[in-house]
Amino acid sequence: MKKVRFLLVFILFLACKTNPFTGKSTLNMYQNSDMFPTAFAQYDAFLKSNTVITGTADAQRITEVGQRIAKAAERWLSANGYPQYLRDYRWEYTLVEDKTINAWCMPGGKIVFYTGILPVCQDETGIAVVMGHEVAHALADHGAQRMTAQTLQQAGLVAGNVALEKDTDRALFNAAYGVGSSVGVMLPFSRSHESEADKIGLKIMAIAGYDPAEAPELWRRMKANAKGGTPEILSTHPSNDRRISDLTQWVPEARAEAQKFGITTFQ
Template structure:
């Protein structure tokens, strides 16, 4: 079993690690854009077809959403092109849609395919609030969190196979498998929280780059927390959650706001590209 796990460990670290721009976090990713983007675009098109009757296009809210999305996408595009990421910038096919659905949610698929549900708009509350959520979702695509999660899932599956093979003749095989299953699941939850925290930080930088008020990112999570209290929803312990607690996000965003403002101002001065 040790030999199998050692080989797995070595194979993981032989894969080239890359660094997430701005945050500097090392990420392990062996799923290429060429692999994931066609699937992402296909799934997004499928989602829109399935929800065709729910797509809102001609309201002021839908138009504002698209404008904010385009502004933040333009800021991200400027950043990528200014930092030698032209190929990645060219691969994005930005699209922003508002769906008539009371669910409090928004998401962005790899390649820049964004959906907001009407349920999250009262939480956004205003233009800068929409920009805060938009920046966060776009940041997931920018940091390639989808590709990274796919990579980690593949490693998790390989690790499970290795443990199963290595414990076939072991009296404690069931215990080992249970320990691996629980341990890896909690590890994946923490991995997801890391992505959420990173998207909060990157999104804050991007929305400020695009000319929006970063302070509103904090207020979005204050409103999210208030909404949760009113609805009586109880959050699970943070270590068992895929997302950081609302209060954790509020504190982290407040603490990071000065740095995000500094980074955004520095970049805008260097590129001299004001918001349209």
């Protein structure tokens, strides 16, 4: 058991890295070289099995907004002492035919928008809200952090089973651990990533010249399009109401950040 505890402490020590956007230590034991090749391969496989939209005004707009947001992120990173941060990233922005109201980003900068989210975005600035959020996930290494958390969750399960000798005790522990680690740790961890991506994305879109005040408006439209919903405590995402409230409070900070780069008017 002492060896297990030592291993967990050692893993936690190695996994601590600093998030350049928040200045906070994060759990991340994976390097870009560990994550990006696999992510790029999964992205390519996804595109081969889905309908990619090319040559349309919408597809072009997705790419143009993505490039503008990524350039803004590069400006922020260079200005804050991280000029080489994006050297391994391979940005790509793809529109896929799917009625689902969703967009996502793989580690390393591979981003997919579903056509179903475009009516909710409404215009270029709405697309920038979603794009900023997705780009922020990639910038903050959220994919690697999730994998690290899953690894530690599994290590905790193994440690508990090693420590307990009776099968009945192990069964009770496994049941309690599964629910407790999910609801008490993993889901809040995921929600914190979504909120962090919202905040980082808001600043980046503002630096790119898009009005951050559009972000809470987009989430009001998201709320209007929502069908039912999972209670926040059981969800991987914050509630729509929480996101609207948080984004509204963060708008002045995003505008102030943009002013540092000479951006005083927004579209």
